[in-house]
Amino acid sequence: MKNDSDLLNELINALTILPGVGIKSAQRMAFNILEKNRDKAKNLSDLLRLATEQIRNCNQCRNLTEQSICNICSDEKRDSNMLCIVENPSDVLAIENSGTFKGKYFVLMGRLSPIDGLGPDELGIPKLIEQITNSNIKEIIVATSPTVEGDATSFYIRDQIKREVKVTRIAYGVPMGGELEYVDNTTLGRAIQGRREIKE
Amino acid sequence: MKNDSDLLNELINALTILPGVGIKSAQRMAFNILEKNRDKAKNLSDLLRLATEQIRNCNQCRNLTEQSICNICSDEKRDSNMLCIVENPSDVLAIENSGTFKGKYFVLMGRLSPIDGLGPDELGIPKLIEQITNSNIKEIIVATSPTVEGDATSFYIRDQIKREVKVTRIAYGVPMGGELEYVDNTTLGRAIQGRREIKE
Known part of the structure; x- marks a missing residue:
């Protein structure tokens, strides 16, 4: 059964696009917003719009950014001899938080998974290989996830690199x-x- | 440590206003939206703005609605001899879903809790008493929560009603x-x- 207000029902449905949010949590969120958090919800609405409009992929590493080249790629203090290949922007964040890597990144935005329609082109692998070929990168760390697809992705990337370079995988x-x-x-x-x- | 994009950090912070969402879930939500759900997120942004601007309290029962009088209050088929007093809009939904009540509602939007600054005026109790006095309501069902505050609220309401009327509490x-x-x-x-x- 539905609420009395159509707009409220639409809002509840819209909230279920968030991962981990079912209809019950969405209901709780909607009531909470309308009873206590209207100003902050307006702010959230503005940020959602701004973020979906302005945040795109960095032209170089494909990480999420508002600029054409992200801060990590344009930071000249970082070691451009090391490239770390990860699946998702959240992996960049996790590695940055560990404080153990000072090189540059390349974000695949997924892993090879033909069943989901994710092939090398969708992951930007041709672009990655081109970047590697035309650079002086000395070591490539492949930090894809320890899954069948993550392994396949790392082997595929290793195969595609035609020049002499050290390719490692995280332990x-x-x-x-x-x-x-x-x-x-x-x-x-x-x-x-x-x-x-x-x-x- | 923060993400590279300021807008992304702001979005993640803004998402934590949702109940049950901490910084980690907010991060997951933000990445998910930006990677897969941009159109739906725009829709969510629009609905959040519309809902915070247009949804207000029904002039009669204080439930959430876009109209000045909600559909339940204006529905002439419902039994206006019965009034059910609940704490929150979600309680109305729960009782409607049980399909056992066909009267009208009054939504307190909370329960008496002096420590949180919620007194009779904040809960609209004077308005409720006025409505009861000027109506032909025959039974009032108090469905506040089975907590100390919920009990206190039900006793307070019982005390304030000056005319002869049956007041019951749900079991x-x-x-x-x-x-x-x-x-x-x-x-x-x-x-x-x-x-x-x-x-x-």
Whole structure:
């Protein structure tokens, strides 16, 4: 059964486009906005419009930005000898937060998945290969996700690079603080395959 | 650490006004919108603006509506001898969905809570009493929540009504399908207090 107000019903439906929001949460959100947060909701409305209109992909790395070239790509202090390839903008954020990488990025905006219609062109791989060919990049870190598609994507990219360059993949293994007995089999398998010598 | 795009950071912050949405979920929502749902997000933006501008409280029952009098209040088929007093618009929806009430409503938009600055005036109780005095309402069902404040609100309303009218409170007890052993003590106490004779 529906609310009395059509506009309210439309708003509730519209809120369900947000990931993780079903009809019940959307209802709660709509009532909360209308009862307590009208000004902030107006602000949210403006920002949603502005963001959908102005935020696009960086011409160089495909990350989300309002400029034609994002701040990371135009930052001359960053090491342009290192390129990290990730699937999503949220991965860039996660790696930046770890504070362990000072090179540049390339954001695929997905991973190879023919079933979803995501081929090399959709991921901008030809552009990526062109960038690599015409640059002095010395190391490429492929940080795609540890899934079948993520693996396939990393192998495909490795295959396409025709010039001499070091291509690495981030390590997959037991997470820090994790107890071995609670780690799943595949992860443990990867951790054993990826074992490294303890240097004196 | 923040994203590269200021607009994106602002959007993420703005999304956290939604109840149940923290910074991580807001991030996920923002990325999802910008990667896959731009058109729908524009629609959501429009509806948020329209709703905050146009949806107000019904002049009669204080429920949310775009009109000056809501559809329930203006529906002549509904029984104007019965009035159900609830705390929130979502309670109206819940009771309508149960299909057991065909009278009219009054929405308090909260419950008496001096600590939050919610007194009788904020809940429109003087207006409610005036409506009751000048009407031919025969039964008033108080469906405030089974909390200390909800109880206080129901007693206060009962006290304010100066004319002869039946005032009832909805039953609080063991929910249908509930197992006694899992029901909390207070609910079970209420269920025992509210026991009814089994008629032959």
